[in-house]
Amino acid sequence: MSQPAGSYALALHGGAGAVAGKDYTETEKHLYALATACRERLVQGEKALDVVEYAVNELETCGLYVAGRGSAPNSAGHVELDASIMDGATRDAGAVAALQDFVSPINVARGVMEKTPHVMLAGTGAVAFARKAGFEEVSNPADYYTLPVGVTKEDIGGIAHGTVGAVVLDQSGGLAAATSTGGTFGKLHGRIGDTPLIGPGTWADDNIAVSCTGIGEHIIRAGGASSVAFRYKSGIPLQEAVQELLDEIKRLGGDAGIIAVTREGEIAMPYNSEGMKRASASSDTELAVATFAQE
Numbered sequence: 001m002s003q004p005a006g007s008y009a010l011a012l013h014g015g016a017g018a019v020a021g022k023d024y025t026e027t028e029k030h031l032y033a034l035a036t037a038c039r040e041r042l043v044q045g046e047k048a049l050d051v052v053e054y055a056v057n058e059l060e061t062c063g064l065y066v067a068g069r070g071s072a073p074n075s076a077g078h079v080e081l082d083a084s085i086m087d088g089a090t091r092d093a094g095a096v097a098a099l100q101d102f103v104s105p106i107n108v109a110r111g112v113m114e115k116t117p118h119v120m121l122a123g124t125g126a127v128a129f130a131r132k133a134g135f136e137e138v139s140n141p142a143d144y145y146t147l148p149v150g151v152t153k154e155d156i157g158g159i160a161h162g163t164v165g166a167v168v169l170d171q172s173g174g175l176a177a178a179t180s181t182g183g184t185f186g187k188l189h190g191r192i193g194d195t196p197l198i199g200p201g202t203w204a205d206d207n208i209a210v211s212c213t214g215i216g217e218h219i220i221r222a223g224g225a226s227s228v229a230f231r232y233k234s235g236i237p238l239q240e241a242v243q244e245l246l247d248e249i250k251r252l253g254g255d256a257g258i259i260a261v262t263r264e265g266e267i268a269m270p271y272n273s274e275g276m277k278r279a280s281a282s283s284d285t286e287l288a289v290a291t292f293a294q295e
Contacts, residue, residue, distance in 0.1 A: 007171065008043070008168075008169055009261045009265040009266075009267055010042065010169070011261055011267050012035055012055055012059070012165070012166050012280070013163070013164065013166075013269070013276055013278045014030075014031060014064070015065055015067075015162030015164060015257075016257030016276040017213075018150060018277055018291050018292065019150060019275070020292065023150075024275075026149050027065065027149045028291060030062060031289050032289045034059070035281050035287050035289065037058075038166070042171065045170075046170065047170050047176075048168040048175055049110075049176040051168045053110055053178055055178070056165065056179070059180065060083075064148050065162055065163075065164045066148050066162025066163065066182050066183075067081070067083075067162065067164040067181050068105065069146060071182020071183070072145070074191065075187065076189035079141065079145055079182060080100055081100070081180070081183075082095075082183060082192060083095065083099075083108070083196060084120075084180075084202040085113060085177070086209075087113075087174075087204060088174065088205045089175070092113050093202075094109045094110055094112035094118075094119060095109050095196040095197070096112060096196060097120060098122050098192060099122075099126045099130065101127075102135055102138065104135070104136065105180050108126065108130045111129070111130070112126075115133060116129065122192070122196075162182070163180070163181040163212075164213075165177070165202070165212070165213060166211065167204070167210060168209065168261065169265055173263060175207075175263060177210055177211050177225070179195045181193065181213075193215075193216020194217075195216060198226075199224060199226040200212065200220045201224060203229050205229055206263065207232060208262050208263070209261050210229060210258065211225065211258070213276065214249065214256025214257055214271075215255060222245060223245065228242050228245050232262065238268050241260075243270060246258065257273060257276035258270055259278065265282050265283070274292070278291070
């Protein structure tokens with residue numbers, strides 16, 4: 001079954017690290033405004049790949065989430081950023097890992113996809129590429145990075161986490177996904193989780209687009225985003241396919257959240273953590289924003 005002509009769907013997440021009892025009003029307002037802007041772009045005919053890049057760039061640069069500006073230093077005192085993007089129609093993909101001091105890792109990830117023969121660049125190689133390609137650098141790292149909503153200085157010493165992501169179906173039937181993170185707080189220098197990995201963290205094909213958030217080590221071991229796609233392609237309904245991944249992550253001792261959209265415009269946004277900052281909209285449904293389970 002294909003989507004009705006002119007239909008679209010989108011889902012955004014600001015991470016599955018939301019903690020019960022904390023106030024996320026600011027992020028919910030931001031997600032509402034961002035989802036509204038993304039919906040308007042889709043109505044105007046913008047392609048899925050451009051919309052997911054736009055959305056994740058906005059999530060990175062606002063400083064409200066654990067990605068881009070809202071990231072914290074690792075155990076060596078460096079902010080290392082990961083991001084990935086994938087075009088479902090072509091399976092083209094790009095990613096960066098352990099990238100230091102660039103304003104928008106997702107922009108650099110798309111640059112890797114379009115300007116190199118590679119899928120991922122990491123560390124100093126990613127920095128060299130981004131600098132040569134002219135991507136915007138953080139001019140004063142000491143003043144640029146900030147604590148995101150719901151995070152305190154005490155959290156940085158523990159394994160708190162957060163990620164941002166977007167999945168989109170455009171009016172032409174194109175699907176795309178993008179994900180970005182600053183990683184777990186207090187991570188070891190050089191640690192890379194699921195976010196920049198095409199398959200575990202981000203996946204898009206001509207049937208589905210998926211972005212994951214949570215403890216990356218467990219997501220990788222459970223198969224991650226592409227395992228949802230394989231389940232869905234085999235005939236398992238979307239909601240069941242995403243729940244099976246969450247159940248496997250939980251069995252391994254982790255927590256996570258998933259956003260997914262299919263070529264039919266169906267949306268899934270489950271999580272097994274305390275909360276996940278999220279928003280969705282489609283040509284058939286109203287825009288919705290939430291952080292915790294809705295009554």
